[in-house]
Amino acid sequence: MHARNLAQAFLSRTADLPTGMREEAAALSTEEFTERFTATDGPIRLDSWATAPADGDRLDCRATIVVDDLDHRVAARATGQLGALTSMLYDVGAGVEIHRLRQHRDGDAYVTMLLCGNDYDEWWAVGSGANGDEANRNALIAGANLLPR
Numbered sequence: 001m002h003a004r005n006l007a008q009a010f011l012s013r014t015a016d017l018p019t020g021m022r023e024e025a026a027a028l029s030t031e032e033f034t035e036r037f038t039a040t041d042g043p044i045r046l047d048s049w050a051t052a053p054a055d056g057d058r059l060d061c062r063a064t065i066v067v068d069d070l071d072h073r074v075a076a077r078a079t080g081q082l083g084a085l086t087s088m089l090y091d092v093g094a095g096v097e098i099h100r101l102r103q104h105r106d107g108d109a110y111v112t113m114l115l116c117g118n119d120y121d122e123w124w125a126v127g128s129g130a131n132g133d134e135a136n137r138n139a140l141i142a143g144a145n146l147l148p149r
Contacts (some may be wrong), residue, residue: 018102018113021124037113037126042145043068044094046137051081059084067092081133085140094144103132110135116143123148 017025025033034040047064054060054077061084062075072092078084082098089096099122100115111128112135123146127138 016104018100018115018124020115021113024124033126037124037142037146039125039142039145042142044089044092044141044144046085046141047071049137051084061085061088063088065089065092067094082136082140085137089140089144094147096140096143096147098140098143101136103135112136112139114139114143116140116146118147121148 021037025037028036045066047066048062050062052060058077058079059081060075060077061081062073063085065072065074065088074088074091076084076087076091078087082101086096086098095118097117098114099117102113104111106128109128109130110132111126112132114125114127114136116123116125123143125139125143125146127135127140127142129135129138
């Protein structure tokens with residue numbers, strides 16, 4: 001689960017948070033921050049993920065994305081994992097754009113903060129993982145779960 005790795009020490013350093021998120025998070029406890037920005041109990045989750053090299057600098061990515069307990073097997077070719085996952089989320093009806101990305105290493109974990117958006121709204125999402133790609137994927141799934149509906 002991407003929220004469990006959000007270390008108390010990292011979250012206590014609001015100076016490490018991007019402008020905009022810092023102001024939103026300043027008055028939140030660690031638990032409130034996790035609930036507000038990670039959306040771990042949302043209707044969308046990434047059940048499986050696999051990548052393989054493709055032509056040029058691109059990757060072939062395959063995933064199972066669960067939306068409201070319905071499995072969607074999706075695939076995309078892109079120059080990076082975030083591009084592929086963004087395309088896949090659009091395919092399952094949860095289109096999210098990435099407006100800003102910020103990543104930190106916190107001990108053995110990585111924490112990614114995304115300013116997500118669509119045509120009308122912007123919102124922050126956070127994910128963590130054992131490496132940068134996993135943290136990015138978890139943050140984007142959190143962003144999809146926080147998508148205004």
